[in-house]
Amino acid sequence: MARALVTGGCGFVGRHLIRRLVAEGLDVVCVDPLVMGTGALHPDLWRSFAGSHLVFLQEDCRTFFARPPEYFDYVFHLAALVGGRVTLETQALDVAEDLAVDAKLWQWAVRAKPGSVIFFSSSAAYPVSLQTVDNHRLLSEEMINFDAAIGMPDLSYGWAKLTGEYLMKLYVERYGQRAIAYRPFSGYGEDQDLAYPFPAICRRLLAEQGAAEVFVWGSGRQCRDFIHISDCIEFIWQTKELLPDGASLNLSTGIAISFIELAEAISQQIGWQPTVTGRSNHPEGVFYRCGDTALQRSYGLAPLVHLHEGIARMLEYLRAQQPPYGQQRLGI
Numbered sequence: 254m255a256r257a258l259v260t261g262g263c264g265f266v267g268r269h270l271i272r273r274l275v276a277e278g279l280d281v282v283c284v285d286p287l288v289m290g291t292g293a294l295h296p297d298l299w300r301s302f303a304g305s306h307l308v309f310l311q312e313d314c315r316t317f318f319a320r321p322p323e324y325f326d327y328v329f330h331l332a333a334l335v336g337g338r339v340t341l342e343t344q345a346l347d348v349a350e351d352l353a354v355d356a357k358l359w360q361w362a363v364r365a366k367p368g369s370v371i372f373f374s375s376s377a378a379y380p381v382s383l384q385t386v387d388n389h390r391l392l393s394e395e396m397i398n399f400d401a402a403i404g405m406p407d408l409s410y411g412w413a414k415l416t417g418e419y420l421m422k423l424y425v426e427r428y429g430q431r432a433i434a435y436r437p438f439s440g441y442g443e444d445q446d447l448a449y450p451f452p453a454i455c456r457r458l459l460a461e462q463g464a465a466e467v468f469v470w471g472s473g474r475q476c477r478d479f480i481h482i483s484d485c486i487e488f489i490w491q492t493k494e495l496l497p498d499g500a501s502l503n504l505s506t507g508i509a510i511s512f513i514e515l516a517e518a519i520s521q522q523i524g525w526q527p528t529v530t531g532r533s534n535h536p537e538g539v540f541y542r543c544g545d546t547a548l549q550r551s552y553g554l555a556p557l558v559h560l561h562e563g564i565a566r567m568l569e570y571l572r573a574q575q576p577p578y579g580q581q582r583l584g585i
């Protein structure tokens with residue numbers, strides 16, 4: 254039976270990925286400290302399968318990497334301090350710890366020689382100069398090219414992801430090992446932490462239902478490319494053997510939506526039409542981040558959960574969590 258190591262496996266992406274890996278018959282070792290950032294949940298809260306196919310080690314993956322190496326067919330490296338826009342902007346040097354974590358991953362992989370390392374990079378690795386009001390375009394995989402000029406990525410978080418991809422290139426070229434990377438755009442899903450915009454805005458609008466005016470952070474005109482977590486996991490599963498060594502793939506829909514449009518679409522599903530305004534005292538980040546999908550389409554990938562459906566699922570989940578919405582106001 255194939256074995257997989259998942260670092261950061263108690264986080265949002267990790268929980269969904271591990272459920273899929275176990276369902277596909279893999280034995281999984283999940284390493285996560287469950288202490289530092291936002292979003293991590295103990296496996297007892299999300300393990301929806303019986304049996305012993307998941308071993309959970311509550312520790313920093315660097316502790317795991319310091320032990321004598323053991324063999325894994327797949328290593329999914331998700332461990333990272335992320336935490337949403339406020340964390341990325343206000344705790345940039347804490348987030349820079351990701352550089353150290355990723356360095357340890359690649360050093361360990363040289364010794365452990367796993368079948369395949371699957372590195373979770375990010376769309377934050379793309380140059381921010383291509384994501385401005387005056388200069389933005391669909392971000393395609395070849396825009397990060399270590400043999401040409403490299404643009405400035407998004408904060409220390411983006412530097413860590415870009416550097417992680419560079420170390421992957423060295424690992425593949427100098428050590429002849431297999432590794433690939435994914436660049437998720439704005440992955441979202443029902444159990445995502447409220448530090449992230451999709452659940453936060455849905456929750457706030459449920460609470461504010463009926464108000465004449467609601468707000469989103471920043472100008473509200475900034476755009477993101479929201480992809481449902483189930484599509485992310487499917488894309489990874491479909492391509493993890495197909496991508497060439499050292500390749501990176503976007504996890505994106507190619508559809509940009511502004512936060513004002515998103516809030517309007519959510520309100521419409523809740524059943525009213527408020528005026529949506531931006532709040533400039535809340536961080537906005539880059540102006541326009543949307544991923545080209547040509548390479549994904551070349552592998553036959555197409556998202557199944559469209560935004561309308563994703564909103565419906567999120568609203569249903571939140572309503573079941575903490576009713577009654579529509580009566581109280583929240584300051585989130």
Ligand SMILES: NC(=O)C1=CN([C@@H]2O[C@H](COP(=O)(O)OP(=O)(O)OC[C@H]3O[C@@H](n4cnc5c(N)ncnc54)[C@H](OP(=O)(O)O)[C@@H]3O)[C@@H](O)[C@H]2O)C=CC1
Pocket residue numbers: 260261262263264265266267284285286287288289290291292293294312313314315330331332333334335336354373374375376436437438439440441
């Ligand atoms: N969700 C998305 O849309 C996107 C995700 N990504 C990348 O995908 C990966 C997963 O993201 P996501 O699940 O959303 O993020 P989460 O924050 O939900 O999960 C990351 C997990 O990593 C854990 N972690 C942090 N440091 C370490 C460490 N040193 N050793 C072991 N585990 C550690 C965290 O634990 P704790 O909370 O206890 O610190 C957390 O459980 C990350 O690498 C992220 O950068 C990239 C782009 C977009």
Ligand SMILES: C[C@H]1O[C@H](OP(=O)(O)OP(=O)(O)OC[C@H]2O[C@@H](n3cnc4c(=O)[nH]c(N)nc43)[C@H](O)[C@@H]2O)[C@@H](O)[C@@H](O)C1=O
Pocket residue numbers: 335336337338339375376377437438439447448449450453454468469470471475477512535536537538539585
């Ligand atoms: C791909 C990359 O994507 C992410 O980078 P990000 O998009 O900059 O950060 P975010 O997901 O936290 O979204 C923030 C955006 O959302 C807007 N926004 C509006 N209204 C609310 C709001 O009410 N709450 C929140 N939290 N944000 C809001 C806010 O103004 C900003 O524009 C990283 O998480 C990272 O994981 C990553 O790798």
